[in-house]
Amino acid sequence: MDTKTTFKALTIAGSDSGGGAGIQADLKTFQELDVFGMSAITAITAQNTLGVDGVYPLSEEAVIKQIDAVSTDIGVDAIKTGMLFSSEIIEVVASKIKQYEWKNVVIDPVMIAKGGSRLLQEEAVKAIKEQLLPVSLVITPNIPEAEVLTDRTIRTLDDRKEAAKQLYDLGVKHVVIKGGHADSQNESVDLLYDGRVFDYFTRNRIDTQHTHGTGCTFAAAITAELAKGQSIPTAVGIAKDFIHAAIEDSLGIGNGHGPTNHWAYRRARGR
Ligand SMILES: Nc1ncnc2c1ncn2[C@@H]1O[C@H](COP(=O)(O)OP(=O)(O)O)[C@@H](O)[C@H]1O
Numbered sequence: 311m312d313t314k315t316t317f318k319a320l321t322i323a324g325s326d327s328g329g330g331a332g333i334q335a336d337l338k339t340f341q342e343l344d345v346f347g348m349s350a351i352t353a354i355t356a357q358n359t360l361g362v363d364g365v366y367p368l369s370e371e372a373v374i375k376q377i378d379a380v381s382t383d384i385g386v387d388a389i390k391t392g393m394l395f396s397s398e399i400i401e402v403v404a405s406k407i408k409q410y411e412w413k414n415v416v417i418d419p420v421m422i423a424k425g426g427s428r429l430l431q432e433e434a435v436k437a438i439k440e441q442l443l444p445v446s447l448v449i450t451p452n453i454p455e456a457e458v459l460t461d462r463t464i465r466t467l468d469d470r471k472e473a474a475k476q477l478y479d480l481g482v483k484h485v486v487i488k489g490g491h492a493d494s495q496n497e498s499v500d501l502l503y504d505g506r507v508f509d510y511f512t513r514n515r516i517d518t519q520h521t522h523g524t525g526c527t528f529a530a531a532i533t534a535e536l537a538k539g540q541s542i543p544t545a546v547g548i549a550k551d552f553i554h555a556a557i558e559d560s561l562g563i564g565n566g567h568g569p570t571n572h573w574a575y576r577r578a579r580g581r
């Protein structure tokens with residue numbers, strides 16, 4: 311009998327036709343980290359490195375069917391959410407997390423794409439705070455997303471720490487506020503808060519416009535490592551190394567904000 315363990319992760323997110331963000335980025339990241347990837351698509355976007363040209367949400371029924379199909383047969387060790395688009399889809403996802411008693415739940419609260427297109431309806435922010443955060447293990451907002459979720463301006467690291475505490479108080483067990491949008495010219499610092507202590511993950515800032523999909527890729531790497539049973543600080547540390555390699559060795563594809571390189575981390579390890 312085959313006794314090999316296969317770790318499995320599910321992404322519940324939107325499709326990016328350009329391949330750099332959304333479910334495409336998540337599945338590539340799972341694969342690169344030796345985790346079997348599955349998807350429940352919430353919306354289809356027509357998108358490339360120049361921006362989003364169309365958003366086509368799926369019905370709640372379609373999302374439910376996809377989640378049930380993989381959960382009842384294949385099984386799930388960790389899940390990640392990305393673009394959820396509406397309060398209705400968020401409600402479905404929160405109820406499925408409860409139904410399947412998932413513990414390794416990573417929320418990337420995707421709101422607006424780089425070019426300014428909305429990937430989450432404005433009124434759905436409330437549903438993320440009230441329905442999703444209480445049933446999640448980790449949330450990974452960038453600074454603008456953390457500002458919306460906490461209704462506060464974040465300029466300094468102290469502002470970020472206060473925002474992390476505020477998010478923790480909504481019920482999520484770990485908060486990672488990413489530093490890609492911070493003012494710092496030299497480094498990009500991500501902050502992790504577990505309700506007790508702050509931890510910092512720091513790498514040099516890379517001067518590039520090819521950062522499309524960095525948030526999705528980072529959160530997917532955390533999810534993959536949680537699926538394998540890693541602790542949260544270890545998973546965040548590996549994700550930081552993964553995204554840093556992917557940005558540093560980016561591919562130069564397209565005429566706008568290009569994608570990161572999902573195979574850079576593996577190649578750097580000689581695999
Ligand atoms: N120019 C950069 N150089 C190095 N790391 C970066 C850079 N931009 C983003 N990162 C890292 O990429 C990840 C995603 O960050 P961020 O850009 O804040 O998220 P999002 O893509 O959701 O806006 C974080 O780990 C962040 O520190």
Ligand SMILES: Cc1ncc(COP(=O)(O)OP(=O)(O)O)c(N)n1
Binds near residue numbers: 324423521523525
């Ligand atoms: C379908 C889809 N999902 C998420 C995003 C946002 O990705 P993110 O990693 O935040 O990168 P940018 O859009 O900021 O480049 C997306 N664009 N599309």
